Amino acid sequence: MLPELSAILDLLEGGFGRLKILVVGDLMLDRYIFGEVDRISPEAPVPVLRHARRYERAGGAANVAMNLTGLGCQAYLAGFWGDDGEKKELAAILEQGGVDTVGVVSGTLPTISKTRIVGRVQQLLRLDIESQDDRPEVENDRLRERVVELAGKMSAVILSDYAKGALTPGLCEAVIRAAKEAGVPVFVDPKTPDFGKYSGATTVCPNLKELALATGIAAHKTGEVIAASTGLLSEHDLSFLTVTMSEKGITVVEPSGSYHSPARAREVFDVSGAGDTVIATLAAGVAGGLKVRTAVEFANLAAGIVVAKVGTVPVARHELIAALTPSSGISSGDKVLDLERVTKRVAEWRAAGETIVFTNGCFDLLHVGHIALLEDCRRFGTKLILGLNTDASVSRLKGPSRPIVGERERAKVMSALAAVDVVVLFDEDTPLELIRSLKPNVLVKGGDYSVETVVGHEDVIASGGRVEIVPTVEGFSTTNIVRKMAEGGQQSAAKLAEVLR
Structure with a gap:
């Protein structure tokens, strides 16, 4: 490098x-x-x-x-x-x-x-x-x-x-x-x-x-x-x-x-x-x-x-x-970009014949389900852009107790993954404006969706792209992790109280 x-x-x-x-x-x-x-x-x-x-x-x-x-x-x-x-x-x-x-x-x-x-x-x-x-x-x-x-x-x-x-x-x-x-x-x-x-x-x-x-x-x-x-x-x-x-x-x-x-x-x-x-x-x-x-x-x-x-x-x-900018060779710090720079980089990638894939999410507490989604995304193209909700956006969607991990730390973690080529933060509730700016060739969503229910599907399809739905890995979610952590904390507190009694 x-x-x-x-x-x-x-x-x-x-x-x-x-x-x-x-x-x-x-x-x-x-x-x-x-x-x-x-x-x-x-x-x-x-x-x-x-x-x-x-x-x-x-x-x-x-x-x-x-x-x-x-x-x-x-x-x-x-x-x-x-x-x-x-x-x-x-x-x-x-x-x-x-x-x-x-x-x-x-x-x-x-x-x-x-x-x-x-x-x-x-x-x-x-x-x-x-x-x-x-x-x-x-x-x-x-x-x-x-x-x-x-x-x-x-x-x-x-x-x-x-x-x-x-x-x-x-x-x-x-x-x-x-x-x-x-x-x-x-x-x-x-x-x-x-x-x-x-x-x-x-x-x-x-x-x-x-x-x-x-x-x-x-x-x-x-x-x-x-x-x-x-x-x-x-x-x-x-x-x-x-x-x-x-x-x-x-x-x-x-x-x-x-x-x-x-x-x-x-x-x-x-x-x-x-x-x-x-x-x-x-x-x-x-x-x-x-x-x-x-x-x-x-x-x-x-x-x-x-x-x-x-x-x-x-x-x-x-x-x-x-x-x-091969995903395996670029450092994580060079992958987190603002929208202006992402737009320029996408234009250059597209001119070089790359296939641009986009997915998005909060990615609060990285787990195996997230990894599976990103690896699936990678199969659909040569460059993967990850739209990441800001802290304000996550709080509006998930409640005032979220996110557990701040946006800067989440962006750093996600950009360290080999499957991801660029991470861009967005403050809105949905990535619609981001999708319209970037015009990806492939829009990917994980979970129980249909093409018609994916935000941005109309814009992507209208510009000649396509939408892919990939299944989630059962039993893995940030909500489940948070619940288990809370249950574990309650059990530990009960044991401590019993010892001190």
Whole structure:
């Protein structure tokens, strides 16, 4: 389980929305064309692809920005694109993704694009559109003016360098200086072995091959490369280095030493864009107040999600929440939420394809009947929400002598159960408003009920859900426990009186 889990969930469930992060770098359009190959062309010895489908994705620095909005951050993008069809396609993707392109300059060179032609799962050809001409200095000046103006207003700045010309040494120097003067951290994804271009940044995030080139040591000598990289920190005024090591995970190099975060084990389909996800998640985590080690672990988790997808696909917030909130792995303190946070978490779970189950009760003095009910609930879906009556609600329903156990203690006990994913308190006599807010897929009630007598059944069924009735375990109830305790107390008092007589 990740450290600072509660803080991470707070960020994912709204905290990231407060962050403004600027991405500066090389914008690209990634295009994929898929089809079937079953013959060779009679015109030339090349395969004939029968087109099946195509799609476009934001690539390069644009993909970094898409990862940020996927986390819930406010993403601002700066770079170049041309006046062409690729620009229109990329702009549409970014607009739909919620990325602000206020820093993007329309230039004279074409929008960079990469078209991958794939037969089934085998890439047959990649067609790149980009100019090798030098960009007019007036365009570089315009971009520098925009990003310097924006940098000081951000929570963090990311320099996404794909060596396509946007990040000139002068631009990097100006952005880093403006950000540092405003106390804004700068994160760099490099594409050059000379880190001097990025001097003064908070961290540079090379892969192992890039770091090996920077240190002059062969990449297979991993230990020596990491040890030698410590000198780069002082040489280039960096706080730390973040080294991505493919399937091995991420290593962080600090002046005091290094530590390693192993990769989160997943089946790997495509590593395209994984580096973009790492730097976006790392920057957002640190800007959001996480410790560096926690942010690195978080970035590792995010990378593990995107490499299980085909193509350049940004991480989505609901995927991270689903990965971070298995009932067996989350602590009880992180399960007791107010309605606002429960509603957000349910939305993310639903987006991730989870089946939401809801049940409710007072649960005063936990007994085997309660356990049986919750285990039955779990069979009907993948996430279980427990609505718990507050003390005031219990008193109105059960009388002034109840509850025996206070709401905070009851919530703590119920959230410690593996079957329960979330506990939410409600003050009304019935959970009707709670059910209407959460819209569960399955509403479960234990006892001698019919579907028509279960509170909220009409709303659940109207929204496409269903109601399940499970039998209670005979002989077990809080009332019986209270009665036995009272009878036992009376017997003990009688025995004591007899002894003292």
